[in-house]
Amino acid sequence: MTTHLELELEHIKSKLFEMADCAIESISKSVRALKDSDADLAGQVLREDAILDNLEIEVDNECIRVLVTRQPAAVHLRLVLAIIKINTDLERIGDLATNIANEAINLHGRQPLKPLIDIPRMAEIGIAMLRDVFTAITEQDAERARAVISRDREIDTLNMQIYRELFTYMAENAHNITQALGLIMVSKALERIGDHVTNIAERAIYYIEGIDIRHTEE
Amino acid sequence: MSDKIVAKNLTFYYGSTPAIKNISLSVRANAVLALIGPSGCGKSTFLRCINRMNDIIPGIRVEGDILIDGESIYDPRYNVTALRRRVGMVFQKSNPFPKSIFENIAYGLRINGVRDRYEIESIVERSLKSTALWDEVKDRLEESALGLSGGQQQRLCIARTIAVQPEVILMDEPASALDPISTQKIEELIQDLKKNYTIIIVTHNMQQAARVSDETAFFYIGDLIEMNPTEKIFTRPDVEMTENYITGKFG
Numbered sequence: 001m002t003t004h005l006e007l008e009l010e011h012i013k014s015k016l017f018e019m020a021d022c023a024i025e026s027i028s029k030s031v032r033a034l035k036d037s038d039a040d041l042a043g044q045v046l047r048e049d050a051i052l053d054n055l056e057i058e059v060d061n062e063c064i065r066v067l068v069t070r071q072p073a074a075v076h077l078r079l080v081l082a083i084i085k086i087n088t089d090l091e092r093i094g095d096l097a098t099n100i101a102n103e104a105i106n107l108h109g110r111q112p113l114k115p116l117i118d119i120p121r122m123a124e125i126g127i128a129m130l131r132d133v134f135t136a137i138t139e140q141d142a143e144r145a146r147a148v149i150s151r152d153r154e155i156d157t158l159n160m161q162i163y164r165e166l167f168t169y170m171a172e173n174a175h176n177i178t179q180a181l182g183l184i185m186v187s188k189a190l191e192r193i194g195d196h197v198t199n200i201a202e203r204a205i206y207y208i209e210g211i212d213i214r215h216t217e218e
Numbered sequence: 219m220s221d222k223i224v225a226k227n228l229t230f231y232y233g234s235t236p237a238i239k240n241i242s243l244s245v246r247a248n249a250v251l252a253l254i255g256p257s258g259c260g261k262s263t264f265l266r267c268i269n270r271m272n273d274i275i276p277g278i279r280v281e282g283d284i285l286i287d288g289e290s291i292y293d294p295r296y297n298v299t300a301l302r303r304r305v306g307m308v309f310q311k312s313n314p315f316p317k318s319i320f321e322n323i324a325y326g327l328r329i330n331g332v333r334d335r336y337e338i339e340s341i342v343e344r345s346l347k348s349t350a351l352w353d354e355v356k357d358r359l360e361e362s363a364l365g366l367s368g369g370q371q372q373r374l375c376i377a378r379t380i381a382v383q384p385e386v387i388l389m390d391e392p393a394s395a396l397d398p399i400s401t402q403k404i405e406e407l408i409q410d411l412k413k414n415y416t417i418i419i420v421t422h423n424m425q426q427a428a429r430v431s432d433e434t435a436f437f438y439i440g441d442l443i444e445m446n447p448t449e450k451i452f453t454r455p456d457v458e459m460t461e462n463y464i465t466g467k468f469g
Contacts, residue, residue, distance in 0.1 A: 003466050071425050073452045073464040210454030 005070045009079055012062045013137075016083055019055045019090045020134050022048070024127050026097035027193060031123040034104040034186060035116045042108070045101035052094035059087045075207070082207035089196040089203075093130075096189040096196075103182045103189075113169055113179050122158045122190040125151060129197040133204055142208040148201040155194035162187040222247040222416040223268060223386065227282035230263055230272065237263045239440045240282070245433070250408060250417045252431035252448065254424060256468065259437040261420045265388050268418065269305035270298055286386070303330065306379035310391040312371035314363035314378075319346075319355050322363045322374055323381045330382055345377040349407055369400020376407060380415070387411065389419040393426065405430050424464055428452050436460045 026045050033042035063084050066072060072080055129148045136144035166180040166187075202214050221244040228241040238260035245251045253261035266272045268284060270291060283290050291301050314322050323342045332338055342359070346352040351373045355366070363374055372392060379387060389408070393401040408417060408430045421427050427434050428448055435445035436459075444457040455461045462468055 005466065073424065073428075074455055074461045076465050077453055 005066070005072060005076060008062075008066055008070070009072075009076060012059060012066070012083055013079075015055060015059050015062070016086060016090070017134060019052055019059065019087070020130060022052050022055070023090050023093040023097070024130055026052070026094050027100075027123055027127055027130075027190075030097045030100035030104060031120055031186075031190075033101055034107065035120055037104070037108055037112075039105050039108040042101040042104040046098050049094050049098050052091055056087055056091040059083065063087075075210075078207045078210055082203040085203050086200050089199045093193050093196050096193050099189045100186050103186050107179060107182050110179060113166075113176055113183070116183075118158050118162050118165075119183065119186055119190065122155050122162075122187065122194075125154050125158075126190055126193045126197060129194065130200075133197060133201045136201070137204050137207065140208050142205050145201040145204040145208065149198050152194045152198045155191055159187050159191040220247055221245065222249075222286065223418075224285040224288075225264075225267075225282070226285065228264070228267060228284060229281040230260075230267055231279040231281075232275070233277050237440055238267075238437070238442075241442045242282075243435060243442060243445050245416055245418060247416050248412055248414070249433060250412050250419065250431040251445075252427035252434045253418065253420045253437060254422075254427050254434060255437035255443075255463070257422075258439070260440040261435075261437045262390055264437070265390055265418060265420050268386065268388055269302050269307055271307065273298065303382055304384055305386040305388060306382070306384035307388045308372070308376050308379055308390070308392045310394055312368060312375050312395075314366070314371050314374050316362065316364060318360045319363045319366070319374065320359040323378050326378055326382045341381050345381040346374075348380060348410070349373040349377040350403060351377060367400070369396045369403060372396060372400065372404060373407065376404075376411075380411070384415065386416045386418070389417065391420055391422060394422060401426070424452075436463060438463070 026048065029041055029048075030045045032038065033045065063080050066080055070076075129151050132151075133145055133148045136142070136148065163184060166184055169176040170180045202212075206212055223245040225241050225243050228238060229236050230238045241260075241264060253265065255261050263272065267280065268286075268291075272278050272280075280292055283292050285291070286301075286304065290296065315325060317325065320342055323345050324338050327338050327341055332341070343352060343356075346355060351370060354370060355374075358365075363371065366374060376387075376392075393404045396404065405426065408419065411417060412432075419427075419430065431448045433445060434448045434451040436443045436451070436455075436457075438459060444451065444455060444460045446456060450456075451460060452464060455464065
């Protein structure tokens with residue numbers, strides 16, 4: 001039996017999934033704009049961020065409405081609480097993608113320091129984690145959400161590797177500093193995206209199992 | 219905090235049919251326990267077992283036991299009149315006596331042997347104050363209680379209950395016939411009263427259970443399915459049947 005409340009929750013969930021699609025698009029486009037030195041594509045990412053911002057407000061409002069009118073309990077309550085928080089993480093991911101797009105615009109037209117390999121790799125992992133965490137939510141699969149959390153280390157490792165490499169470039173030649181700093185900002189943004197996806201996975205586990213695993217590791 | 223009420227394998231029969239089956243639970247002193255469950259699940263029957271209100275129904279039978287402060291209330295030597303003084307009850311429909319507001323409260327005191335006029339007056343005032351009714355009725359104590367609003371009548375019944383200083387208060391859907399403001403007053407009163415009393419409330423309103431109780435017990439067709447802290451029941455119940463009930467997926 002599907003209740004009216006469940007239909008409303010499905011509707012909010014579909015909006016959240018729409019936000020996830022937008023976030024994935026933004027990460028993918030911003031890193032491609034950087035890699036291909038495509039300022040137009042970067043500009044598109046900046047413009048499209050408004051879609052995520054608007055969806056964030058819509059999702060929040062719908063969650064408030066459901067809380068007020070339906071007083072959800074148990075799994076329904078956990079879903080609404082999780083969505084309110086995931087919503088913020090997705091909006092922040094959108095902002096971080098615009099940071100990357102801004103760096104793509106700043107670095108546009110400069111001779112690249114080196115071919116970009118690790119940064120696109122970080123983006124790929126981040127996107128794969130995002131896809132996985134939303135599959136975990138759909139299938140109510142807490143194990144899949146836990147696997148997402150453990151993948152964040154791959155992103156952190158790549159981030160440190162990129163830092164070390166870029167420090168070498170800066171030490172070798174002061175003319176590299178502007179570009180290297182730009183790439184460090186990008187790497188940092190991708191590392192933060194990994195953290196936000198980890199948050200989403202933690203909220204997914206709260207929704208599915210009702211347990212709060214934040215700040216329990218290390 | 220010690221256990222005030224302990225039910226031990228309590229089974230209650232109307233004729234040959236068990237209305238509640240093998241119920242074991244304990245209620246801490248000064249806690250509020252909410253009993254929830256669909257109609258006919260046995261929650262009111264269980265409530266009425268605690269002050270042996272069911273005794274007046276012919277053909278009933280009780281197995282197991284209920285202890286209050288460690289003492290069996292189904293022991294044949296137990297004084298049932300004393301039990302009902304210790305365990306007060308408030309019903310769904312307010313039932314003031316067709317007497318004055320003052321007499322509604324004084325009556326219980328007099329039949330319990332309080333004779334001193336000054337003492338009676340002071341208990342009446344104290345009871346009406348602790349149910350937040352004093353300011354509303356202090357100038358018309360001699361008027362008929364039937365002239366009060368439904369919410370005021372219900373608070374008067376609670377005042378009448380606490381006047382004889384019970385230890386436990388049983389409430390059977392005390393706010394189900396009241397408007398939202400009166401309901402809120404009753405709910406706030408429950409929160410205030412738990413400082414001095416142990417309260418068990420039957421309610422069909424799950425938000426009410428969530429608002430007023432420390433622990434919630436879910437009954438279904440005579441079985442106690444789950445009892446847990448209220449916050450846990452409404453965020454992460456242990457039993458799927460509880461989850462289905464509180465998320466409205468029953469039927």
